Amino acid sequence: MRRKIAVIGAGPSGITALKNLLDQGLDAVAFDRNQEVGGNWIYTENESHSSVFETTHIISSKTLSQYEDFTFDDFDPSISDYPSHNELRRYFQAYARHFNLYPYIHFGTMVLDCQRNSEGNWVVTTEREGIQSTTIFTDLVVCNGHHWNPRWPSYPGTFSGEMLHSHNFKKAEPFRGKKVLVIGGGNSACDVAVETSRVSEMTAISWRRGYRIIPKFFFGLPSDKIGERSKWVPLPIRNFLFDLLLKIMVGDNNLYGLRKVTNKFGETHPTINDELLYKIRHGKVKPRLDIKSFDGKKVVFEDGLEEEYDTIIACTGYFLSHPFFDKKLIDYSSGPVPLYLKMFHPEFVNLYFIGMFQPLGCIWPGAELQAKIIAREIAGKWTRPKNIRELCEREVTHPHYRQVDTPRHTITVDFHLFKKALKKHLPKNYTSKQPITKKELETA
Numbered sequence: 295m296r297r298k299i300a301v302i303g304a305g306p307s308g309i310t311a312l313k314n315l316l317d318q319g320l321d322a323v324a325f326d327r328n329q330e331v332g333g334n335w336i337y338t339e340n341e342s343h344s345s346v347f348e349t350t351h352i353i354s355s356k357t358l359s360q361y362e363d364f365t366f367d368d369f370d371p372s373i374s375d376y377p378s379h380n381e382l383r384r385y386f387q388a389y390a391r392h393f394n395l396y397p398y399i400h401f402g403t404m405v406l407d408c409q410r411n412s413e414g415n416w417v418v419t420t421e422r423e424g425i426q427s428t429t430i431f432t433d434l435v436v437c438n439g440h441h442w443n444p445r446w447p448s449y450p451g452t453f454s455g456e457m458l459h460s461h462n463f464k465k466a467e468p469f470r471g472k473k474v475l476v477i478g479g480g481n482s483a484c485d486v487a488v489e490t491s492r493v494s495e496m497t498a499i500s501w502r503r504g505y506r507i508i509p510k511f512f513f514g515l516p517s518d519k520i521g522e523r524s525k526w527v528p529l530p531i532r533n534f535l536f537d538l539l540l541k542i543m544v545g546d547n548n549l550y551g552l553r554k555v556t557n558k559f560g561e562t563h564p565t566i567n568d569e570l571l572y573k574i575r576h577g578k579v580k581p582r583l584d585i586k587s588f589d590g591k592k593v594v595f596e597d598g599l600e601e602e603y604d605t606i607i608a609c610t611g612y613f614l615s616h617p618f619f620d621k622k623l624i625d626y627s628s629g630p631v632p633l634y635l636k637m638f639h640p641e642f643v644n645l646y647f648i649g650m651f652q653p654l655g656c657i658w659p660g661a662e663l664q665a666k667i668i669a670r671e672i673a674g675k676w677t678r679p680k681n682i683r684e685l686c687e688r689e690v691t692h693p694h695y696r697q698v699d700t701p702r703h704t705i706t707v708d709f710h711l712f713k714k715a716l717k718k719h720l721p722k723n724y725t726s727k728q729p730i731t732k733k734e735l736e737t738a
Contacts, residue, residue, distance in 0.1 A: 297321060297672055300418050300431040302405050302618070304395075305333020306386060306658040307649025307665075308437035310361060313393045314665040315435070317726050318673035322435075324395075325403045325420055331395070332386040333439055337379050339464045346379040348465040349489055352656070353481050353566035355516030358709070359656040362725050364389045375516055393729045408434060408618045414644065418618075433644040433672055436616065437661075440650060440705070443615035447477055447608050451588035460609040466490050472604040474498070475593060477585070479505035479553075483609030484567040490607070491578040498603075499570075500595070502584035504547055504555035506540060506564045507571055517566065518655060518709075525710040529694065533559035550574045551581040561695060563706070564654065614650070614705070626650075631704050632686040635716060637664050638678060640686040654695075655709030663716035666724055676719060 297320060301311050304326035315322035330336055337346055352359055355375050356366045366373045369388050373381050390396055406426065407419040416434040420427055444459040460482045470493040476486050479501045491497040512520045520539075524532050537559040547554055550571050573579040582601075586594045591602045614626040633639060636651040646668045649661040670676040679685055694708040717724075 295413075295415065295430075295432055297432045298430075299323075299433040299435060299672065300325065300405075300416065300429070301435045301437060302408075303333065303437035303439060304328070304331045304390075304399050304401070305437065305439055305649075306335070307439070307661040308333070309386060309390050309395055310363075310658060310662040311435050311437050311648045311665040311668070312395050312398060313363070313389075314662070314669040314726075315672070316393070316395070316398065316730055318669045318675070319730075320669065320672055322398060324399045324437075325405050325418075326399060326401055327404045329401050330383075330387060331390045331399065332383045334441055335379050335382045335386060337383070337464075347463055347485075347489070350379045350485065351376045352379075352382060353510075354518050354656040355510075358516075358518050358522065358659065360385075361389060361658065361662050363662065363727050364392055368392075368727070376510060405438075405618045409620070410623075410642070414642075416644070433646070435646045435648060435668065436650070437648045438616065440614050440652075441612050443613040444608075445611045445613050447585075447610045449585050449588055451594075452590075453588040453593070453606055454590045455603055456605040458605070458607055460486055460607060461612075463607055466493050469494050469605060471495050473602065475500060475582070475601075475603045475606045476609060477606065478609035478611075479503070479565060480563060480609060480611070481565050481567065484565050484570045486607050486609055487579050488567070488569045488573055491573050496580065497578065498580040498582045498601070500582040500585055501553045503557070503562070504553040505562065506537075506555055506559065507544065507547075507552075508540060508564050508566050509544065510566055510568045512539065512543060521655075522710065529708060529711065544571070553581075553583065563652070626704070629704070630690040632690050634678075634682055634685040634689060635664065635667070635719075636689070636705065636707065636712075637668065638682060638686070640683040643678075651705045651707050651712065653707050653709040653712060660707070660709070660712050660716060663713060663720065663724075667716065667719050670720075 299315055299320055299322040301308050301322060301324035304324045308324050309331050312322055312324045328336060334346055337348060356373055356377055360366050369385050403420050403422040405420050409417045411417050416431045418429050418431055444461040463486055466489040469490045472494050474490045474494045474497045476483050476499045487497055487499040508517055510517055574581060583596045586596045592600055593603055594600050616624055633647055637647045639645045648664045649657050653660060671678060694711050695706055
């Protein structure tokens, strides 16, 4: 059977997967439930779609958040240092137009089921406008993202007010005049706390552990550009220096009434936010400890403090979820993720994952490199190592960071080390900026 590849998802990872497969003259199509490319970066108030909220800006700077095949300078040199969701949406859609991807994307299409047949090929069942269809593909590339299936917290008692997940938070206005409690210390939690504090009667934020709050700028430069300049430094030393710099520039958490940081730099995801500390010191956001229990609208915290809230917004992360697989076949919702280079399965040689990693930085520059390797393998230009099982296990036992044991930290990589590892498997001239014409594809 001639190689025929299905790509699940047309977000930032899916479009670079499709682009690089087509570059190699391969027969590939993508499926996406939305009506446009961009995934989570297509802002909508429709709660059935996992999207950013109305004021979201990316937390990595633009030069470290771009495809090498199509940079922000190629798109629009005036883009801000930290692009907004609208700038990113336009960027991804310009990428898809530039590389002529739209004819190969089936929009409004949900992938329902992916099974292996007796020949080892993938039987993919999709649904569009209520009509199901089944197609056989030789290869499957999974790019469905990992920020869409909400993970809810659990506490003793029952909260009788409004409770929602950050997945359903779209804008601050519905919380005007309300007493709001935000659970979590990650980027979404801090952003939600800042935004609701602009309109709420009172906003508090509850942390179960201490988080590092990193400003977006140091010395007039984006903070990740400072990190890039020190990427040659061994990781333990680099982390120590970052921690020292943060203490000098920001100070300890106790100065802001926040929970003390007890982990080393890199053991949890740092939070990039310029406004939270400002809002706390101006009395707009109230720091709180972990929740002990609920009693109606009353929340009891672990230090004995009791307060009533109208709304609780749980910013407690997401499951790694692949609902189109039988859980006996593929299930990474808990526990380790043994994939070589975060994409190669130890057993199924025709199954690939792109973008299923969490860098301390941006995802799609690494996803682009993953896509190039995968496309080259399917095209017969690259051969995976023979000891793939051993390498998959090594991914679990030798992570870049020894992080806390939570589901959120199973796929973390260092941005620079991960890109370096991927580039080892690519030729020096791996970039491809020119669109492939339809005629070129037909004659490939």
